[in-house]
Amino acid sequence: MTVEVLIETARKIVGKYQLSNADFSAGTVGAALLTSKGNVYTGINIEVACGIGFCAEHSAIAEMLKNRETQIEMIVAANADTIIPPCGRCRELLFQVDNKNIHTKVYLSTEHYMTLDELLPNRWEPSI
Known part of the structure; x- marks a missing residue:
């Protein structure tokens, strides 16, 4: 898999997901990762009050773990326009x-x- 395909995969899931409060958002960032077994997992971010949201990378990693994988070859997070480096x-x-x-x-x-x-x-x- 090429990085371009991985980026496109992350961007396909980016969107405005409706939440209960207009100040909250989800899906403004998408992440895609490629595992050592060749599988791709994706995730979106969630931004809500009190810092209880999470990054798109966390969501993609959770999907990977549900499938009993842990080793990541490459990962990318993006919004519609920009590649976003992972936070600490x-x-x-x-x-x-x-x-x-x-x-x-x-x-x-x-x-x-x-x-x-x-x-x-x-x-x-x-x-x-």
């Missing part, structure tokens, strides 16, 4: 789901990616 919380989640994800290609544009290792140099690791 998303970066930590990628690593903590499976330490092998340190080699995941995280796309920052259609032409440029960085590995999770490059984006998360001082990651949390449990003390032994």
